[in-house]
Amino acid sequence: MIYQIENMKITKRTYVSDILKEYGDIAGIMEIFGVKRVGGYGLRKVITRLITVRTAAFVHRVPVDSFIAMLEKAVQTH
Numbered sequence: 001m002i003y004q005i006e007n008m009k010i011t012k013r014t015y016v017s018d019i020l021k022e023y024g025d026i027a028g029i030m031e032i033f034g035v036k037r038v039g040g041y042g043l044r045k046v047i048t049r050l051i052t053v054r055t056a057a058f059v060h061r062v063p064v065d066s067f068i069a070m071l072e073k074a075v076q077t078h
Contacts, residue, residue, distance in 0.1 A: 010071055012064045016048035016056050019071065026074045035060050035070065 008022050019026070051059075057067035 010053060010068055012052065012054035012057070012068070014053045016051055016053060019053075019075070020048055023075045026071075035062065035067075 008018070010019065048056075053068060053071065054064050057064040060067065062070070
């Protein structure tokens, strides 16, 4: 499943760092959906260079399609 968010498509293969580059720190908004923060913003910037949306969904124990939908809502709210 692919979601179009403004000019960016978020898929399970999208690196989380690309989302942060486009939209900034959305951790506070993601917490509303039950996804807890991982460290501070600086640490998240380093970690997210290495992980995809699929990996982040797995770490947070959320189905990938649901996680993508949460990201879509978070960046729209941002």
